[in-house]
Amino acid sequence: MAGTTGMHEAMSGYIVQQVINGIQIGSMYALIALGYTLVYGIIKLINFAHADIFMVGAYVAFFLVSFSAGASPFPFQLSILIGLAIAYLIVSAVFERPFIQQVLSKTRDTSVSAHKKAAFYVFQNALWLCCLVMVTCVTAPALFFSSRFVFSLRLGPLFFPVLIAYVMTVCAVIGIAMERIAYRPLRKKRRLSALITALGVSYFLENFCSLDFAFGSAYRAFPELITKTDIARVPGLDVAITNIFVINIVVLAALLALLWFLVEKTLIGKQMRAVACNRDAASLMGIDVNRIISFTFAIGPALAGVSGILYAMNYGVLQSPFLGFFPGMKAFIAAVLGGIGSLPGAVIGAFIMGISEVFANSIDSNLGFAAAFIILIVILLVKPTGILGKSEQEKV
Amino acid sequence: MALFAVHDLTHFFGGLRAVSGLNLSLEKGELVGLIGPNGAGKTTVFNLITGIYKPAKGRIEFLGRDITARSPHAINRMGIARTFQNIRLFHDMSIVDNIKVAARHEATYGIVTSLFHPPGFWKTEHELDVYCRELLAVFGLDKKAGDRSSSLAYGQQRRLEIARAMATRPSLLLLDEPAAGMNQSEAADLIDTIRRIKDTFGLTILIIEHNMHVIMKVSQRIVVLDFGETIAEGSPDDIRTNPKVIEAYLGKEDPNAA
């Protein structure tokens, strides 16, 4: 009698533990899935490169944590790259100012000869490049020294929030730059071109970051931020809740709350929802669509960056800059599962994906991905619009 | 028995009732006009008939069979063809290819034939080509057959759409605002063309139009829609003087106005 009860308890304890692990992984996927669904909702594009921003977040976290643990020097190349991105945004913004545009529009003046036009065109672009380089020479060192200063302080418990804020900012910058460089020029063109470009951007990021002066393709062991300890044990069952689990949940909850507040209660959130609903009507109502889209590309990637930190904490190693591929795919499936375009759906989908992955892995470690694929096929066959999705009807 | 009938057709877009309990029937050889203010639900009716939307309620019958909620290609194969309010030509393809794609009946060879191009293949393609050019000639478009369809003028593009619909050998033709954007002489040509193809091919036609001149001249019977419901039905003269129709288009007279 006693033996059977013991087994039963062990079984349910095992199941509960797996569910807890699944929720932990699910929180990670949720943050990525939210990014996918936000971007898709607003410009109907699957941003394949989203998974790579997640990867960048993980690596940036790695470098910062290594530095503050005294393990390695602060990476200068990183500051150059991020400085370049910031410089690009600044220079683009300046060049879009009406005064500058007026000066530059001389090339459109038809009375100027073709030679002069060509020369002016070359001059314009050279000027732009020079400005870019000059501003980078300012931003990169500024970034380098300020980051080095901040992260060499003894921050104690403040360290984690500072890390999150820093990674979110970096990823937001990259996201905005990505949109401006790669996707904005294609907005009027066929959707397929944008999809192909997204794939290209993803591939580019993965390989660029594999180059030695970027992140390199070596295996990186993430130094322990927080020693993994059990915070709580459920009495009777053999279930442990670790502090890492709690951190995952707390971070997700906090970001979800912020996101909810942003989307539901602020003006810019309303504008985002308007643009997602009907872009042309929104612009006719006076909403600056470009700004809103840039803003979405700041928020989505920022969330993915935080997820990168969680990934590094959860798994302890960064295999290579291609590590975003599988989590990204699973997160996208989660977004589809929950209903693409729906924020709560993305979270629910992510938890389902996390839990099923954990259970599938416990049967056989190769089955994790197969489970994801089966879920995808099932949902697309049964209810393609997802759990919480609404069906779109094309106007004919 | 009516060639085509619609019973109690109802459709919603979210909370908006686009079509409400519509009843309509067409005898063989009739030419019926469907008019109404913008947003009355006319194109929605077309989309429901051709299977692009599935109606929330109601039944659509054609040649005695229930075609409600069938897929668009199946409905076309049964003999219903349409044109579109916003031109949906195949812009990547040439004019004659637009017709060839639709001229299913003339080219019936299978996939294996298309992979190996046996001797009979080019004979079939040649016959298809001849048929398509003849059809284009009916619409006055044969001189430019090899050009891209996007190079045509707007009025010609509309004609090409009708030609393409005709290539599918329909018995019922649905025309969605064929005279849109046409000037007076083009519209007069269109009226001639419609009458001509109706007689030549023995068609039954249902037209949506805003151009009152065209619709009054060409229709035998007119149905008026407003807010998804039929508000009037009758001959062109009846409709012209029907107070409900006038109210729907122009509004009621204000008793307080001077």
Next chain:
Amino acid sequence: MVTQTKQSHFSRLIVVVIAFVAIQTVVGCLSGQRQFQYYARMAYLIEINIILTASLALINGYTGQFSLGHAGFMAIGAYTSAAITTIMPKILTGASLDPSTFLGNAGFVCSVIAAGCVAGVFGFIIGFPSLRLRGDYLAIVTLASGEVIRAGLRFSNFLGGPRGIPGIPPFTNAAYLGLFFVASLWMMRNFVYSRFGRACIAVRDNEIAAASMGINVTFQKVSAFIIGAFFAGVAGALFAHMSRYINPDNFGFLKTLDVLIFLYIGGSSSIAGSIVGAGIFTIVPEGLRLVNLESWRMVIYPLILILVMRFKRDGIMGDRDFSFLVPWKYKEMVLKRTL
């Protein structure tokens, strides 16, 4: 409009065919000698890549879909034919017999065709449920299915598991490759210049209009998918018998990306585009290797892809085909303006 006489078309075609046969013969003879084997292999690889890219052109180019799992079909083709020529003889007669003498040439040809058929079946299995959905979803489903196929192959120990299949007999030589190359391109060209090709382009252009004109859109997409998968399988089979060793990691997403780059940069709407794209971008890595810039290849390719999408969506060739690829009878019909 360019006018051309029957004579000039056919003389051009004959020149191309003779040139191809000549090159193929030279390569074939040279491949026996060690110092030229590298170049011979390069030529064979170009031809295999052209078949692969053209097969993807049917799906992604002419029908306008976005399939990201093409390497999976290549893998299935490679493994099927390798299983027939390498594994099956071992099972039937014991490991001692040399596979290349067992089945002979007929066996090889059958294995290539079988490879295509099995890949086509998988094309149906994957395509049928997913082509009914919106285009964006197809991308993810095909992406995932490519990975699943690869994982499945790693898992299948009777097919060698993660270590793959070694010792595949080198049946792919200049003659066979030339034959399959010409046959495949010819059949794909025929498909494009038939009513099915037109229907695919119509589906790409405007699905709703195509459906309203009687085209069964799903059937059309699935057909293109199956035929594309078939030829990808053929390419895989030829690849397996050239490289003599295959393992699941040869056919991962990176391989699909390669083919996508060949396709979109060369020109997705024409067979000529596939030839140009595959030709150029099979050679480029070797060139880069010579100047020691090989690690930058993976960075440069996607940049070129992004630039092409931005500035010339149709790729290098656009939708023009090489003149000799267009059937003469078709040109005749287009040139004829009056009845």
